Amino acid sequence: MSSVALRKQHIEKVKADIIEAAIEEFGEHGYYGARVQAIADRAGVPKANLLYHFGDKHSLYLNILQATLRRWNSALDTLSEHDDPKKALSGYVALKLQLVFEQPVATRLFAMEVLRGAPSIQGYLKMELKPWLRERVAVLHRWIELGKIQPIDPQVLIFMIWASTQHYAEYVSQIEALTETSPELDEITEALTCLVLNAVGLYGTK
């Protein structure tokens, strides 16, 4: 490998380190609470280098938001009409919970962005998540028409699944204060899947 390529690789490594550090810092303290100096320290680079590579704090923030959404989009492409409702729903719940447990800080980062009014992810919400939601709502409606699930409100169901899964990252500090033992992914997955399947009238048809 040439010297030029090695140098290029090194820069990419540094940038990746900065992105990871930034996700942590922004995810722990929010946009305003995050300190550029703290991100640089976490990544082990001088603050000036960070700003050299990413321009400014806000550009870095946009960068890590998009990096996070890109990771999630590749994983959540599920729930189609021809699937078995029970399999599809429990699979979706399990997958979502797995992502939440694997990336709690990124989950909280996303939550903070939405709490701020989602100013930096309007494009993602309208161009990607909105079509995704419309299609899944349509699938659920089809399942209701075919009598495969009970006549519930599909959109409220999906919001319920989103909220209930993300809760285990967003409210982890509350959960830790309320319970003695940390929640286990397997237990939550089983309990929540049961609730969701009950909710659409699929109980007992294992």
Add this chain to the structure above:
Amino acid sequence: MSSVALRKQHIEKVKADIIEAAIEEFGEHGYYGARVQAIADRAGVPKANLLYHFGDKHSLYLNILQATLRRWNSALDTLSEHDDPKKALSGYVALKLQLVFEQPVATRLFAMEVLRGAPSIQGYLKMELKPWLRERVAVLHRWIELGKIQPIDPQVLIFMIWASTQHYAEYVSQIEALTETSPELDEITEALTCLVLNAVGLYGTK
């Protein structure tokens, strides 16, 4: 009324105005994003007066957090063993949703505090919410033993209700980006109540 009493009343009015303004500002921008100057402007008082009455930014923040929790505690004292499960659960969901719709900014304020790691409400969580949760979990267990509801995980159910209701304040900006019409309290209440009752196996026993 004496001149002294009038003056005292005026001060209380000013303090109340500041608290309302602070809930708005902190709820919209978070602790670090909130500006003392902006709170003073909203309340219509000079910044120095605000700091004279409340000491500093952090004391003001603690004050409004407690004011918010006090309001909620008086409303959420429900769900007892001898209630009818169906009535109790649907009543609780409806009440929680009503609070969320009435006080969306305060709901987001609370969410941000928890996302920060809940440093300022440990007392509330451990001394008030924890006992409340333990008692309700016990009630739900009793109902399960008596065969009144399906054998679900009570804690996961309560977290689901919390998350699903609060979602309509916390994720309002996402919901607005995803849907054309703003969600109506009545519709959400009916749809979510249906899901929750299904989840515990009370469907169709109206």
Add this chain to the structure above:
DNA sequence: GTCTATAGAGTGATAGAC
């Protein structure tokens, strides 16, 4: 108690040597 003016600390961003 109320207000203006300002101090003091911390932050994002940059200049310029290497």
Add this chain to the structure above:
DNA sequence: GTCTATCACTCTATAGAC
């Protein structure tokens, strides 16, 4: 590209007149 030193600005908090 990397780094040190520093600027310019913002924000909290206070001093002191009224």
